[in-house]
Amino acid sequence: MSETPFWNDDWMRVQQQYWEQWGEMSRKAMGMEQPARTPWENAMEHWWQAISPATDKATRGFMEKMMNQGKMFFRLGDELSKNMQNTKDWGDALNKTFEKMQDSFAAAAEQSSEVGEKGFSQLMGFWEGPMEAWRKAAGQLPMSSDFAGTPKLFEQLLGTPGLGYTREDEESYKELAQAWLHYQHALMSYNHFFADVGTASLRCMQGKIGELVKDGGKIESGRALYDTWVAACEEVYAEHTMTPEYSKVHGELVNALMAFKKKWRELQDNRLGMLGLPTTREVRTLQTRLQESRRELRALRSEMELLKDQVAELRTPQASEAPPAKPKAVTKKVAKKKVARKKAAAKQ
Amino acid sequence: MSPFNFRPDQLAHEMGEYGRKLGKGVHNLMNAGEIDEGVTPRTEVYKEDKLTLYRYEAPNSVVQNRVPLLIVYALVNRPYMTDIQEDRSTIRNLLDHGQDVYLIDWGYPDEADHALTMDDYINGYIDRCVDVIRKRHKLDKINILGICQGGSFSLCYTSMHQDKVQNLVTMVTPVDFKTPDNMLSAWVQNIDVDLLVDTLGNIPGEMLNWTFLSLKPFSLTGQKYLSMVDVLQDEGKLKNFLRMEKWIFDSPDQAGETFRQFIKDFYQHNGFLEGGVRIGERALDLKNISCPVLNVFAEQDHLVPPDASRALKGRTGSRDYTELSFPGGHIGIYVSGKAQAQVTPAISSWLDERS
Numbered sequence: 001m002s003e004t005p006f007w008n009d010d011w012m013r014v015q016q017q018y019w020e021q022w023g024e025m026s027r028k029a030m031g032m033e034q035p036a037r038t039p040w041e042n043a044m045e046h047w048w049q050a051i052s053p054a055t056d057k058a059t060r061g062f063m064e065k066m067m068n069q070g071k072m073f074f075r076l077g078d079e080l081s082k083n084m085q086n087t088k089d090w091g092d093a094l095n096k097t098f099e100k101m102q103d104s105f106a107a108a109a110e111q112s113s114e115v116g117e118k119g120f121s122q123l124m125g126f127w128e129g130p131m132e133a134w135r136k137a138a139g140q141l142p143m144s145s146d147f148a149g150t151p152k153l154f155e156q157l158l159g160t161p162g163l164g165y166t167r168e169d170e171e172s173y174k175e176l177a178q179a180w181l182h183y184q185h186a187l188m189s190y191n192h193f194f195a196d197v198g199t200a201s202l203r204c205m206q207g208k209i210g211e212l213v214k215d216g217g218k219i220e221s222g223r224a225l226y227d228t229w230v231a232a233c234e235e236v237y238a239e240h241t242m243t244p245e246y247s248k249v250h251g252e253l254v255n256a257l258m259a260f261k262k263k264w265r266e267l268q269d270n271r272l273g274m275l276g277l278p279t280t281r282e283v284r285t286l287q288t289r290l291q292e293s294r295r296e297l298r299a300l301r302s303e304m305e306l307l308k309d310q311v312a313e314l315r316t317p318q319a320s321e322a323p324p325a326k327p328k329a330v331t332k333k334v335a336k337k338k339v340a341r342k343k344a345a346a347k348q
Numbered sequence: 349m350s351p352f353n354f355r356p357d358q359l360a361h362e363m364g365e366y367g368r369k370l371g372k373g374v375h376n377l378m379n380a381g382e383i384d385e386g387v388t389p390r391t392e393v394y395k396e397d398k399l400t401l402y403r404y405e406a407p408n409s410v411v412q413n414r415v416p417l418l419i420v421y422a423l424v425n426r427p428y429m430t431d432i433q434e435d436r437s438t439i440r441n442l443l444d445h446g447q448d449v450y451l452i453d454w455g456y457p458d459e460a461d462h463a464l465t466m467d468d469y470i471n472g473y474i475d476r477c478v479d480v481i482r483k484r485h486k487l488d489k490i491n492i493l494g495i496c497q498g499g500s501f502s503l504c505y506t507s508m509h510q511d512k513v514q515n516l517v518t519m520v521t522p523v524d525f526k527t528p529d530n531m532l533s534a535w536v537q538n539i540d541v542d543l544l545v546d547t548l549g550n551i552p553g554e555m556l557n558w559t560f561l562s563l564k565p566f567s568l569t570g571q572k573y574l575s576m577v578d579v580l581q582d583e584g585k586l587k588n589f590l591r592m593e594k595w596i597f598d599s600p601d602q603a604g605e606t607f608r609q610f611i612k613d614f615y616q617h618n619g620f621l622e623g624g625v626r627i628g629e630r631a632l633d634l635k636n637i638s639c640p641v642l643n644v645f646a647e648q649d650h651l652v653p654p655d656a657s658r659a660l661k662g663r664t665g666s667r668d669y670t671e672l673s674f675p676g677g678h679i680g681i682y683v684s685g686k687a688q689a690q691v692t693p694a695i696s697s698w699l700d701e702r703s
Contacts, residue, residue: 222359
């Protein structure tokens with residue numbers, strides 16, 4: 001086996017040792033406490049910690065994604081293999097594997113009602129995906145991270161005394177707090193929606209494997225197991241997210257976050273205004289007016305271009321095609337009309 | 349009988365293989381170098397604000413269609429998808445088949461562009477680009493190829509400037525925005541778009557990315573990185589993967605006012621079908637389109653379902669309407685080998701017959 005600066009056979013030996021130990025463990029009595037992370041994951045982590053300082057940011061991002069997915073599908077295979085050692089009934093082994101996962105979903109749903117956003121992050125990695133993506137997207141939007149997970153600040157805002165000059169401020173902060181609470185409720189509903197969907201995807205996975213058994217097929221590798229799991233999750237996800245319920249939950253989540261951000265921005269604008277600094281509101285107005293002016297300028301310019309072209313067109317054929325006598329006749333007619341108008345005006 | 353045919357030692361072997369590929373792949377990943385954006389040589393012919401109009405260099409040996417073709421890309425993501433790598437370039441393929449190709453690159457709008465409306469894009473930017481090309485070629489009309497949202501914009505443009513369009517090609521273009529299988533449409537129905545735009549100004553590319561990845565979150569944010577491990581050791585394939593990855597996450601912000609109108613008038617009110625849409629001072633009516641129309645769509649498109657595109661049939665005033673169905677997805681229609689062999693030549697010959 002060839003070696004690169006990032007890989008050597010020692011690492012393979014570590015894995016070999018792991019599986020030997022695991023084999024030993026699997027022969028022992030049931031009920032032994034399982035490590036939270038498999039030694040394979042630990043070995044992988046050690047390897048990665050050793051080489052990651054030498055990698056650039058982009059490489060690190062990709063590697064972490066690949067490692068996370070790798071862990072995911074081996075954990076799935078690992079768990080199932082362990083359960084298969086203890087029973088001859090594949091359905092039972094699968095159920096046990098997924099029971100553990102179902103417990104994770106249930107726990108996540110429970111936690112989500114207590115701590116909002118954080119609950120979902122503890123959910124088994126897979127169904128974390130959509131929520132994680134939302135968190136990242138929401139985090140990218142201006143201002144969200146200023147408030148997320150800051151109950152202390154939240155309490156301070158609610159505790160602001162509402163006397164004298166601060167009365168209006170207090171109202172504004174209360175509205176802000178209400179918007180934040182509303183967002184938390186919307187987020188909770190969103191989390192609950194996915195916790196339910198997670199449970200449905202487990203049933204779908206069992207169904208898919210059941211069908212495979214009927215057709216005499218087999219899952220030949222950890223990767224095939226993972227792919228079946230992905231297919232089950234996508235199928236259930238698509239089914240559920242096309243429903244009016246999801247559309248509502250999703251809409252409420254986005255609207256609630258936007259309402260909170262808008263309120264937050266208004267408060268910021270008020271502060272900036274008091275300091276005599278330009279506010280977002282003012283800048284937007286200027287941008288809109290500027291764009292209107294540019295639009296008008298463009299329209300005038302193109303009208304001017306059109307007129308220029310028309311003038312040029314008129315000039316060219318008149319010079320070459322028109323007989324010399326005609327303009328005089330026109331001039332005469334115009335002159336006669338002018339005289340007639342003058343006479344009429346004089347009579348009046 | 350158990351459906352699982354793998355033992356712990358096999359799983360160990362699989363893990364070992366995975367780890368080895370990963371370990372060896374780091375080297376290739378770190379040495380992948382700069383990921384290019386488009387491969388075909390081109391010249392800048394017009395610039396306005398963030399927009400650049402490019403003309404692509406055609407091979408000398410090919411006889412060119414006398415009517416140039418303007419590609420109008422979506423405001424979402426970047427147009428180098430159409431020229432992503434040498435053997436998978438829609439643009440290069442069009443050039444090889446005799447088309448004289450221009451493309452509008454919208455650039456990256458920033459907060460100062462938030463007041464740009466659909467009117468500014470369609471009757472402003474697109475119209476001026478068309479005029480530049482008409483003037484350069486001394487022609488009254490040119491050919492237009494609109495892609496996805498750019499296809500919807502092209503339909504709007506042609507309906508208002510039919511006198512400047514010889515032939516119109518729409519690719520994976522939504523027309524009916526409310527087909528039952530349109531996931532994106534289902535998701536935006538309950539969103540308060542006014543609140544969204546009033547709050548954010550421009551719509552961040554990151555948010556759009558989240559939306560698109562959320563359509564297939566497990567495949568697009570997880571499974572594909574396992575597939576990436578399989579190509580890590582092949583420098584060429586790795587580079588192709590990285591190009592695609594770069595494109596997916598290279599998502600410009602969208603001008604707020606344009607986003608507002610596009611989502612409200614089209615996604616929420618299905619404007620092409622229901623009517624009542626005004627772009628600037630003009631009313632939108634697809635019946636004003638009288639030029640030949642080629643409507644190309646992808647059968648496995650998860651972003652613009654085929655029925656969303658098929659809805660164009662019978663809705664224009666054109667007597668020459670053709671459909672081309674491609675057995676692939678929204679992106680595959682540009683980058684797959686099959687698309688290079690089937691779609692691009694078909695578009696080209698359709699244009700040649702009518703130019």
